[in-house]
Amino acid sequence: MSRAALLVLADGRFPAGGHAHSGGAEAAVKAGRITGAGSLADFCRGRLHTAGLVSGAVAAAAVLGVDPLELDRATDARTPSPALRVAARKLGRQLMRAGRATWPSAELDALARQFPKGAHQPVVLGLVARAAGLGAEDAAYCAAYESVSGAASAVVRLLSLDPFDATGVLARLAPELDRVADRAVEAARAVVGDGVNALPAASAPLLEIGAEAHAAWAVRLFAS
Amino acid sequence: MHLDHDHHGPAAVSADSHRPDGTRRALRIGLGGPVGSGKTATVAALCRILRDELSLAVVTNDIYTREDAEFLLREAVLPPERITAVETGACPHTAIRDDISANLEAVEDLEDEIGPLDLILVESGGDNLTATFSKGLVDAQIFVIDVAGGDDIPRKGGPGVTTADLLVVNKTDLAPYVGSDLGRMAADAKAQRAELPVVFQSLRTEAGVCEVAGWVRGRLAAWTA
Ligand SMILES: Nc1nc2c(ncn2[C@@H]2O[C@H](COP(=O)(O)OP(=O)(O)OP(=O)(O)O)[C@@H](O)[C@H]2O)c(=O)[nH]1
Numbered sequence: 406m407s408r409a410a411l412l413v414l415a416d417g418r419f420p421a422g423g424h425a426h427s428g429g430a431e432a433a434v435k436a437g438r439i440t441g442a443g444s445l446a447d448f449c450r451g452r453l454h455t456a457g458l459v460s461g462a463v464a465a466a467a468v469l470g471v472d473p474l475e476l477d478r479a480t481d482a483r484t485p486s487p488a489l490r491v492a493a494r495k496l497g498r499q500l501m502r503a504g505r506a507t508w509p510s511a512e513l514d515a516l517a518r519q520f521p522k523g524a525h526q527p528v529v530l531g532l533v534a535r536a537a538g539l540g541a542e543d544a545a546y547c548a549a550y551e552s553v554s555g556a557a558s559a560v561v562r563l564l565s566l567d568p569f570d571a572t573g574v575l576a577r578l579a580p581e582l583d584r585v586a587d588r589a590v591e592a593a594r595a596v597v598g599d600g601v602n603a604l605p606a607a608s609a610p611l612l613e614i615g616a617e618a619h620a621a622w623a624v625r626l627f628a629s
Numbered sequence: 630m631h632l633d634h635d636h637h638g639p640a641a642v643s644a645d646s647h648r649p650d651g652t653r654r655a656l657r658i659g660l661g662g663p664v665g666s667g668k669t670a671t672v673a674a675l676c677r678i679l680r681d682e683l684s685l686a687v688v689t690n691d692i693y694t695r696e697d698a699e700f701l702l703r704e705a706v707l708p709p710e711r712i713t714a715v716e717t718g719a720c721p722h723t724a725i726r727d728d729i730s731a732n733l734e735a736v737e738d739l740e741d742e743i744g745p746l747d748l749i750l751v752e753s754g755g756d757n758l759t760a761t762f763s764k765g766l767v768d769a770q771i772f773v774i775d776v777a778g779g780d781d782i783p784r785k786g787g788p789g790v791t792t793a794d795l796l797v798v799n800k801t802d803l804a805p806y807v808g809s810d811l812g813r814m815a816a817d818a819k820a821q822r823a824e825l826p827v828v829f830q831s832l833r834t835e836a837g838v839c840e841v842a843g844w845v846r847g848r849l850a851a852w853t854a
């Protein structure tokens with residue numbers, strides 16, 4: 406397998422359902438917390454160091470062979486909002502389908518059997534990365550990047566933000582993304598020895614609260 | 630493709646024509662077309678005419694509301710458990726063509742929860758003339774335009790008009806009021822589509838959706854043959 410598989414997996418066009426989700430950006434736009442490129446950068450930085458770090462560590466741990474069931478439970482415990490748990494499982498299920506079609510593997514088939522309605526997306530992401538022949542660091546990068554890229558492209562649609570500005574936000578976050586991916590892999594290695602309690606539990610209360618409010622809106626562009 | 634016919638195997642990953650337990654899955658027909666052309670009205674009429682002879686279900690893809698699903702529920706064209714709405718993230722053509730996973734899940738869940746189905750209608754949110762369904766999601770597609778959107782739409786062509794398995798020109802009752810030339814629309818459609826079928830219909834008249842229902846029955850016969 407090749408490193409370039411990471412480009413396939415991390416591509417925003419990888420057909421795993423991400424396009425219908427805003428990573429909390431729609432709620433933040435409505436609440437006036439994202440109004441342009443500057444506040445988008447702040448929002449993405451917050452996501453990267455909380456949701457991004459946790460997802461990265463979970464995905465990396467899955468690549469390292471940690472039991473998916475335990476990882477799924479630990480991720481549940483790190484996701485207080487029921488709406489976000491539903492969204493994460495939906496995305497996990499969609500990624501499972503795309504991953505099985507793209508990199509068929511007995512391990513992914515077993516995961517689909519174990520979680521017919523979907524496991525948390527980062528758990529699936531780790532196993533898909535593994536099926537693609539990728540390593541823990543690749544999975545951590547992919548999860549950390551996804552934690553910000555979806556929000557940035559959603560804000561382009563929500564605010565008609567200049568797409569060059571949104572892409573610039575992601576580019577300037579790159580050095581921080583490196584550090585988050587490193588920390589995620591480090592945590593994942595600790596999980597192999599010490600169990601899932603070694604996973605980070607960074608959380609952003611406003612993302613959780615915003616997700617609950619958003620799920621109750623009658624009219625919205627994004628599913629989460 | 631990755632077929633898994635083991636009874637307890639995981640769900641299929643793609644457009645496999647069989648379900649994990651080896652039975653044939655439902656025929657899936659997509660309905661796309663511009664905003665307001667009459668897709669939901671056509672789905673509702675098809676449900677009313679076919680529900681006594683077939684086991685059917687509907688998936689709607691709204692852009693930012695659940696209005697289509699709610700309309701079908703309010704009209705009680707099918708029991709509520711047979712109608713599912715998919716959220717499309719502001720981009721209906723993505724959900725029916727480029728990233729079909731949410732729609733595949735919806736059709737599979739319907740079959741799992743209601744039991745064997747003969748037919749699932751998948752309605753796209755109103756979109757532009759290039760929006761077509763992926764072959765990984767549907768077995769056939771109907772493109773619905775109307776006479777009020779301008780009688781030059783068949784001439785303009787585009788993937789929907791040109792390649793759909795059936796082109797429906799709806800609201801013919803309005804033609805005199807909007808000055809649309811049905812003869813010209815028919816000639817342009819013929820030029821774009823060669824032998825592919827075109828139906829002119831008005832859901833405000835007695836005949837209504839009958840011709841489209843006949844076409845659906847034909848597809849179903851071919852599917853189960
Ligand atoms: N006069 C006339 N009106 C029709 C006909 N078919 C549908 N309509 C009306 O056209 C309007 C739009 O119909 P819908 O079925 O909601 O259209 P749609 O294509 O589902 O619209 P979107 O899902 O919003 O893109 C409604 O008010 C219908 O009652 C017809 O044959 N004649």
Ligand SMILES: [Mg+2]
Nearest residue numbers: 668669697752
């Ligand atoms: Mg409609």
